[in-house]
Amino acid sequence: MKQNRIGWLFLSPYLIHFAVFLAFPIVFSLVLLFHQWDVVSPLKFVGLQNFTKVFQDKLFFKALFNTFYFLIIHIPLQIIVALLLAVILNRKIKFRGFFRAVYFLPVVVSGVVITMLWNQLYNLNSGLLNQLIQSIGLPRVAWLTSPKLAMPSIAIMATWKNVGLYVVLFLVGLQSVPKSMYEAADIEGASEWQKFRKITLPMINSTFFMVVILSTISGFSLFIEPYIMTGGGPMNSTLSAVLYIYKQAFNFYHMGYAATLGFVFAIILFTVVLIQRKVLERDVGY
Amino acid sequence: MTKRLLLYSALIIFAVFFFYPFLWMVVTTFRPEADIGALSILPARVTLENYIAVFRKIPILRAFFNSLLVSVSVTAGVLAFCSMAGYALSRLKFRGRNAIFFLILFTMMLPFQITLIPQYLLMVKFHWVNTYLALIIPFTMSAFGIILFRQHFLTIPQDLIDAARIDGCSEMHILFRILWPLSVPTLVTVGILTFMTIWNDVLWPIIVIRNQDLMTMPQLVTLFAVGGRAEGLLGLKLASATLLALPIVVAYSFFQRYFIESMATSGLKS
Structure with missing residues (x-):
């Protein structure tokens, strides 16, 4: 009896927080989906107009395309580099802790710093990357000023920032693979590649899944990188989902429409994660 | 032996790749504006004016x-x-x-x-x-x-x-x-x-x-x-x-x- 009362008492901060900062906003966002609102004047009911507008909105599809373009480069690159470094670090390596700490440094540093730094590295004329490229006699690259390259450039930077985290996650996964499996494979005379393909990869499938999901979520959350580097340009080629929601809400004060965009993007993110889950689970199922 | 050398080289190249930009950034902040953009990390002239300006602005x-x-x-x-x-x-x-x-x-x-x-x-x-x-x-x-x-x-x-x-x-x-x-x-x-x-x-x-x-x-x-x-x-x-x-x-x-x-x-x- 006493525990009943104390239990709810201990949960009360959570319950109050949940009611005010989660339940209410969610209910309110459901209301907003069917209204037009600029914060100042009263809510105006518009039925399904916000939704029909989303599906006719070229910029919405552009932002969606940009997000997938980002993910298609970011996820494979992230996995290849992280897995490569993790496999090397998982061997008998001196200074393993040192290397791990260096690779992890960009993970802890604010995305604002990373973006400002890479903004300079990518600079067309004075950027470090173009200086390097020109010093070996190749033409300079329009990293951020070409609509085709701007998003891949941001994806490369995001990989550079996050890959240390995934190195650590893969290392944890690799260390859970029983040594005896490799010893058995050695007796059978398996090559390094066969061991990697037949033992390591299947055994770290759950880490794999985690990396894909976390990268997908970060792609749908992309904001500060295009906000600082390109403002969404050139020609909206780096307009991300969150940046577009932000612009609709705080540049144009279309609160109802911005809430609808958020809702639709969240549904898409959810669907993508579910599909990834299905595909990756089927892969393990042999 | 060559294999180990290869592994360590890979690790070191990546370490430079992750660390050098930070090092370059810090060094650059101590350079006068005219010298910025140089690839090297050895500054020719050292100044605190960038920091003074940030604190002022x-x-x-x-x-x-x-x-x-x-x-x-x-x-x-x-x-x-x-x-x-x-x-x-x-x-x-x-x-x-x-x-x-x-x-x-x-x-x-x-x-x-x-x-x-x-x-x-x-x-x-x-x-x-x-x-x-x-x-x-x-x-x-x-x-x-x-x-x-x-x-x-x-x-x-x-x-x-x-x-x-x-x-x-x-x-x-x-x-x-x-x-x-x-x-x-x-x-x-x-x-x-x-x-x-x-x-x-x-x-x-x-x-x-x-x-x-x-x-x-x-x-x-x-x-x-x-x-x-x-x-x-x-x-x-x-x-x-x-x-x-x-x-x-x-x-x-x-x-x-x-x-x-x-x-x-x-x-x-x-």
Whole structure:
């Protein structure tokens, strides 16, 4: 009896927080989906107009395309580099802790710093990357000023920032693979590649899944990188989902429409994660 | 032998690839504007003028204080409230406990894109825009933190809690005086994760704070970089970025093991 009362008492901060900062906003966002609102004047009911507008909105599809373009480069690159470094670090390596700490440094540093730094590295004329490229006699690259390259450039930077985290996650996964499996494979005379393909990869499938999901979520959350580097340009080629929601809400004060965009993007993110889950689970199922 | 050489070369090349840009950034901030852009990290002339200009143009010390106040308050709130909820969900028996647990698991899956706009409107209604409250109160609870505390408290022997109850300790006393000292790793993990998330967040401050004196450090530096006030001077921008990176890098260099381990657990979220 006493525990009943104390239990709810201990949960009360959570319950109050949940009611005010989660339940209410969610209910309110459901209301907003069917209204037009600029914060100042009263809510105006518009039925399904916000939704029909989303599906006719070229910029919405552009932002969606940009997000997938980002993910298609970011996820494979992230996995290849992280897995490569993790496999090397998982061997008998001196200074393993040192290397791990260096690779992890960009993970802890604010995305604002990373973006400002890479903004300079990518600079067309004075950027470090173009200086390097020109010093070996190749033409300079329009990293951020070409609509085709701007998003891949941001994806490369995001990989550079996050890959240390995934190195650590893969290392944890690799260390859970029983040594005896490799010893058995050695007796059978398996090559390094066969061991990697037949033992390591299947055994770290759950880490794999985690990396894909976390990268997908970060792609749908992309904001500060295009906000600082390109403002969404050139020609909206780096307009991300969150940046577009932000612009609709705080540049144009279309609160109802911005809430609808958020809702639709969240549904898409959810669907993508579910599909990834299905595909990756089927892969393990042999 | 050649194989080992190859492995170490790969590791070193990647280490340079991750570290050199930071080194270059710091060196660049000590260069006069005319020398910026050079590839090398050996400055020909050294100057402090970039830093002096940053301190003159933006209230960066004030922003550092704001960030510290906000991050410490949020972290303290999260540790207290999440450990209370985690304790209730693991060591107190009451009706509705499982329902609440599933509710918490469910809320972890909600993407922030759904709640961003209505939460901002809530801040407008509460008249919290341009106050510390908007930066602190909405974040003093974390579903992931509750789960971590719950998992940890489940590993503590029931005998210990029973003995404390027989001695007449209140549940508050049991949680904060007996269980907390036994939960240092979990406190550190939840603490670092919360602190880092809040310290590095920019989107929310940009939305709810417009008064320059209340801005957090990443927000102030962002607006300095994209607004016109740095006058396109790269040395100034990078000096402000270096100041923004400094507190976390110093903390990281002392406690890197804890940072890495804490952030690796955040991977378990999915």
